[in-house]
């Protein structure tokens with residue numbers, strides 16, 4: 001049967017590429033809400049296109065509130081046991097940075113380029129053809145499968161919030177919008193917005209970071225200081241950041257350059273904000289501003305990424321806490337900033353909030369508001385996860401294992417949901433960047449894996 005599935009998928013390559021092309025041609029970036037299109041007309045157009053493709057294959061389709069579509073294959077009205085969750089929306093792109101037209105699938109040497117080919121239109125087409133393959137080959141199923149496609153994954157999954165209010169998800173759901181083998185743990189996340197007030201101080205202004213979920217690679221400050229003192233502090237600095245300083249009328253402008261990294265892996269970056277704060281604290285300063293900067297250095301020391309100075313360092317089999325002080329601005333007696341914390345299942349949102357609030361108070365700052373998610377964890381020994389791992393091992397020929405990540409996937413709020421594919425190993429598929437790609441061979445192999453998963457779970 002495995003060979004029949006493989007042959008079927010390979011002999012339908014042209015149709016798969018044609019459907020993928022039709023979807024990629026729709027620039028389904030989130031837009032202004034319109035009539036019958038809550039996330040914009042283009043995501044809705046992609047949703048309609050996918051519904052049309054599914055209808056054409058003879059699947060029973062439905063559309064929930066113009067935001068999520070679905071197609072069922074459930075012989076003899078069997079109960080649906082498996083959901084495969086994909087999304088039709090894409091992130092914006094800068095066409096000038098692409099070697100090809102991002103809204104056309106271009107094939108070069110077995111590689112497909114185009115916005116959405118890996119995230120998530122390619123995997124969606126692979127999942128759809130997996131379902132069609134099981135249907136056309138008449139492989140007996142005891143349970144049904146539902147292919148589900150949303151339109152707001154890239155901007156907070158508001159589509160799933162609506163869907164879950166109206167529809168019940170199948171008991172087993174995977175999303176091919178992550179990595180193989182299986183992602184069963186997604187750490188908790190808290191993004192906090194901090195503030196504070198001070199008077200006076202030698203630092204006239206501070207600006208650092210612009211992306212809430214990244215290690216900031218740039219920071220800038222103006223300080224009333226002697227250039228020689230600043231130079232001495234720079235010479236003694238061991239943060240790894242690169243500083244430049246120049247003086248203008250008694251004010252020294254300092255630029256700090258660090259190294260950017262995603263907030264879920266901050267240890268690979270160099271934080272320009274905490275490096276510059278540490279540098280400023282070596283210069284003469286006094287009063288409330290000096291206390292605040294010293295306090296911030298105490299709770300967010302340069303080079304520390306495990307939150308130990310906030311009392312949140314913890315680790316279990318789901319990973320370890322990470323913390324990034326990602327944005328900090330200070331001017332005219334007020335400061336504001338953003339802190340991103342990712343935490344394992346041994347901590348919860350309330351603990352993270354309480355400890356961070358207490359730490360900030362010691363620095364004379366406040367936690368003004370935050371967004372947060374509890375960790376998401378699915379039992380590695382569950383029958384569902386084990387079935388996916390078995391399939392992965394059979395097709396890929398290598399040991400399947402569960403992985404924990406610091407980011408959140410489309411199933412973060414789906415009980416029992418895991419990510420299954422489609423990124424492999426350390427390959428950089430330029431997801432969200434220019435020249436996003438997937439190989440033809442991988443796209444076909446993904447479809448083979450998904451067809452086998454359907455049979456394994458529903459057969």
Ligand SMILES: [Zn+2]
Nearest residue numbers: 119120153177
């Ligand atoms: Zn995605």
